[in-house]
Amino acid sequence: MPCPPATFATARLTARPPHPDDAPAAFATYANDPEVTRYLTWKRHHDVESLAVFFGQCSANWEKKEGQLAWLLFLAGTSTLVGSIGVTFEPGGKAMFGYVLGKKFWHRGLTAEALTFLVDWSLTQPEVFRAWAYCDAANPASARVMEKAGLVREGLLRRWQICPAFGPDPRDCIVCAKVK
Numbered sequence: 001m002p003c004p005p006a007t008f009a010t011a012r013l014t015a016r017p018p019h020p021d022d023a024p025a026a027f028a029t030y031a032n033d034p035e036v037t038r039y040l041t042w043k044r045h046h047d048v049e050s051l052a053v054f055f056g057q058c059s060a061n062w063e064k065k066e067g068q069l070a071w072l073l074f075l076a077g078t079s080t081l082v083g084s085i086g087v088t089f090e091p092g093g094k095a096m097f098g099y100v101l102g103k104k105f106w107h108r109g110l111t112a113e114a115l116t117f118l119v120d121w122s123l124t125q126p127e128v129f130r131a132w133a134y135c136d137a138a139n140p141a142s143a144r145v146m147e148k149a150g151l152v153r154e155g156l157l158r159r160w161q162i163c164p165a166f167g168p169d170p171r172d173c174i175v176c177a178k179v180k
């Protein structure tokens with residue numbers, strides 16, 4: 001499996017792996033917000049403790065270099081947490097991305113900035129041929145983020161993913177990818 005940088009920086013962001021101590025800030029910024037988590041595959045966190053447990057699992061993933069590798073994103077030069085981005089390396093040369101940003105940081109191009117960096121990095125890896133992501137078909141902002149990061153829309157994955165906020169039935173998702 002490729003080994004991504006544990007930390008990285010873009011023009012306006014710095015990124016590092018989450019730690020359980022980050023849970024209060026992440027809870028307040030995005031993980032407890034019903035609007036932010038509406039189209040996500042994970043349920044909104046209702047307490048800081050469950051998020052701290054999740055961040056502990058994230059740390060373990062980094063140690064073992066397996067599963068989803070996640071970063072927290074901060075405004076460069078500050079300790080202001082803005083959101084999170086993650087990658088999962090899948091068999092057959094695929095890197096799948098997911099991201100979330102606190103509402104007050106939307107519409108500044110920050111997610112596209114972080115995704116662009118990681119997509120481009122992943123495709124420099126000899127064993128990665130496809131950088132891809134998907135989003136709920138009713139989430140055009142996320143689809144636009146993918147396009148801004150150079151991913152090309154490939155189609156609609158029908159009944160692909162359950163969004164817990166909408167109930168138990170799988171929903172249609174837009175799939176985008178950049179390949180080499």
Ligand SMILES: CC(C)(COP(=O)(O)OP(=O)(O)OC[C@H]1O[C@@H](n2cnc3c(N)ncnc32)[C@H](O)[C@@H]1OP(=O)(O)O)[C@@H](O)C(=O)NCCC(=O)NCCS
Pocket residue numbers: 035036037038039040098099100101102105106107108109110111112113134135136139140141142144145148
């Ligand atoms: C989706 C999300 C990550 C976008 O983050 P962001 O930092 O605001 O994204 P960017 O500023 O990089 O780009 C957003 C683009 O979507 C566009 N956009 C925003 N709302 C839109 C809408 N309702 N319809 C169409 N386009 C929309 C913006 O205009 C912008 O494109 P532009 O720069 O060409 O104008 C953020 O809204 C978020 O975290 N949402 C909740 C979690 C989520 O849905 N994550 C993705 C799961 S797949």
